Each structure stands twice: as structure tokens, then as C-alpha cells.
Amino acid sequence: MNILLKSVTIVDSSSKFHLKQRDVLIENGTISKIAASIPNSKKVTEVSLPNLHISQGWFDTSVSFGEPGFEERETIVNGLKTAALSGFTQVAVNANSFPVTDNKANIQFLKSKAAGNAVSLYPIGALTMGSNGIDLSELYDMQNEGAVSFYDYKKPIVNANLLKIALQYAQGFNGLVQSFPFDASVARNGMVNEGINSTKLGLKGIPALSEELQITRDLYLLEYTGGRLHIPTISTKKSVQLIKDAKKKGLNVSCTVAISNVYHTDVVLESFNTNFKIVPPLRTIEDVKALRKGLKEGTIDAITSDHNPIDIEHKKVEFDHAHFGSIGLESCFGALNSVIDLETTISRLTALKTTFGVPSEAIAEGIEANITLFNPNGDWTFTENDIISTSKNAAFLNSKLKGKAYGIYANKQLVIQN
Secondary structure, three states, rough: OOEEEEEEEOOOOOOOOOOOOOEEEEEOEEEEEEOOOOOOOOOOOOOOOOOOOEOEEEEEEOOOOOOOOOOOOHHHHHHHHHHHOOOHHHEEOOOOOOOOOOOOOHHHHHHHHHHOOOEEEEEEEEEHHHOOOOOOOHOOOOHHHOOHHHHHHOOOOOOHHHHHHHHHHHHOOOOOOOOOOHHHHHHOOEEEEEOHHHEEEEEEEEEEHHHHHHHHHHHHHHHHHHHEEEEOOOOOOOHHHHHHHHHOOOEEEEEEEEEEHHOOOOOHHHHOOHOOOOOOOOOOHHHHHHHHHHHHHHOOOEEOEEOOOOHHHHOOOOOOHHHOEOOOHHHHHHHOOOOOHHHHHHHOOOOOOOOOOOOOOOOOOOOEEOEEEEEEEEEEOOOOOOOOOOOOEEEOOOOOEEEEEEEEOOOOOOEEOO
């Protein structure tokens, strides 16, 4: 599809057009011309939207779809539609399906279901068979089939020796190992952040210690073994400092934070709304401030929506019995853009592509177009009408956000909001 984007502001710090307003002509999927004004002599589809900005396509390192096994929560087709209309051109999909994505056949299934879509799906293989934390999965075979990382979604690797072996083994093919920062022996049956609010509400707490102990252990293992380690969704002030110190030592470690943890604090739990039951749990204002600072400094490499659809039968129940998780794709940009400056927002939405083996190029003439279209201005309230996902378990319902994604142009397809 050939299109002409009119009067767009380009937000891409790696491009010579950064923060400049230009017309952009895309022909046969390639950016053929960027200029102050481009006449529509070829009568191509013209896109002119209020306060239109573009950036490199956004990449989410942690997205969950239900398929296979939990299609009632989200299918791959609808999940990718949700991602596109939320501004994401590339998503890494977690292995929390049924069956668990722990072999190359399951990797092939995900890729085949996503074939021909505007959004590129990058499978994450389970680190251990069945995500049971006992035996390593077929890591090498899965990577050869297209897996970009290995992660037992939201399940800590209890056996330190197993993680040590995984880090050592993956070095042979430059594999990326993920380790969820959660010590279950400390967290036990906790549901929310351990602190004043958990005590007031009578809810079992998850101490910050459970996250920080696991990160400390994992960083010691990484220093011992070498290799590449990604720590997903950190949530505490001390975790930020631990990662910062590790990077100063030269360890090859990256990390993300979930959008809910940089926007909300545990004060919202007073409503006992199960949409706020997530893991890692919502923490204190001190933690939130440290996480935002970590994003600005680059200690935290990227933001993730941590999109995790949960069906109503497992969310609209008593708080104790509700499953952890919130959808987040639709609200991710507006939430982050409301608490951090625009340039940092775009930087953290486009980071970690190289780490995950995802193509990344600065916006320029002659490159394949993989871009997000958005308006960074305008305050609005996120309501159920804004949810594209099949599941409605959104922690951002009724939240005040700033800016909206119009959609994307990727894989020679334009997908924008009606």
C-alpha cells in the first residue's frame, strides 16, 4: 500500500529528521521520500491527521495472548489487531499458553498464526519444559525456529543451578535468558505490596525483599557465568539501584518495567478492584518515583504493557481468588506519556529491539517503513469503549491519560483507528 503522510513530526533521536515536520512518502513498503512538502502527483492514499507524529515502530517485550488453549481470553488475530491500533508494530509473545511454548513446533504454530499480519510476532520460548522449572526446554531448536528469548512467564527459577546452566548453555548460540524477579519462598501467598496499605486492607503482602533477593542472586549468577540476562518487570526502588550497579560493572543485563508500576501506586487497592491485582504488585510512591527516574536515566531499558488478558470468570471474583494480570496495550502510550516526557516515552517504547533480535532502523529514505502514528497531545479518560481486547481486565479503566496512538504502518499495511 502506497501512502503519503502529510505534515508529520518525526520523533526519532537516531534520525537526522528528529523533531522536524516533514511529508513522508511510502511506496511499496519503503520510505521513498522525506521532504518539507511532497505533492500527491501519483494520487496515492493521503494520511492527514491532527497533530500527526511518527516514530520507529513500538516494540513490546512482554505480551500474552490466550491462543493456543485460552482463546476465550484473546486470540492471536485479535491480539495483533489490538497491538496495531495501540501503536505496536512488533510484539514478543510469552509462553503462557496451553500447551506451553516449549518446543519448535509450538514456535512454528505462533508464527504461522501471525503470518501476513501488519504486526510482527516474535515468540518467546519457555525456559523450562512446561514452564515447570525442572528441565531446560529445547532452547537451541526454538531459537533456530524463531524464538527471541527464553522465559517461564511470571514463574521464578527456584533452582539457581538450573539458571546457571541456562546462562552457560545459551552463550553457545547467543540466546537471551529471562528470569522473573520473584522469590516465592519470601512472597508465599502474598497478593499485594507488603506495607501500610496491605495491613490496613487485611491483604497478604508481597515484600519488596522477594524481588530484590532474586535479582541479587541472578546478578551474581550472571557475573559468574557470563551470557545475556533480561530481568522483566522490576518494581522497587532498590531493584533499580541493583540493575544500575550491575551495568556499571559491565554485566550484560537488561530490564523492563510494566506500565502499571510506573503509573499506579498501591493506594488504588482501597477499592479492592481485582484489575489492580497484578504481579509484581503495585508499590509505593517512592518506588514509582525511582522507576520513572530509572526510565529517564536509561537504567531501565524499556517499558512493557505486560498485556495479560484474563477472562471474567477469573477476574470478577473475590480479591483473594482473582488471577493476577491486566491488559495494557491500549493504554500503554497514553499512560507513559502522561508521567514522562515525550522523547523518553518514545525511546523506551522502541528500545531493546537489538537485544531481542528485532529489526530496528532510523527513519530515513530508502528503509523499509516500520512506523507508529500517534498524537502526543490531548488529555482523555480511558474507558471500556477504548478496549479492543477480548478481555476487559484493565488496570487503567477511568484513568486520565495523555496522547493516543493512531495506528501503524508496517509490513506494507496501514492500520489506523477509524
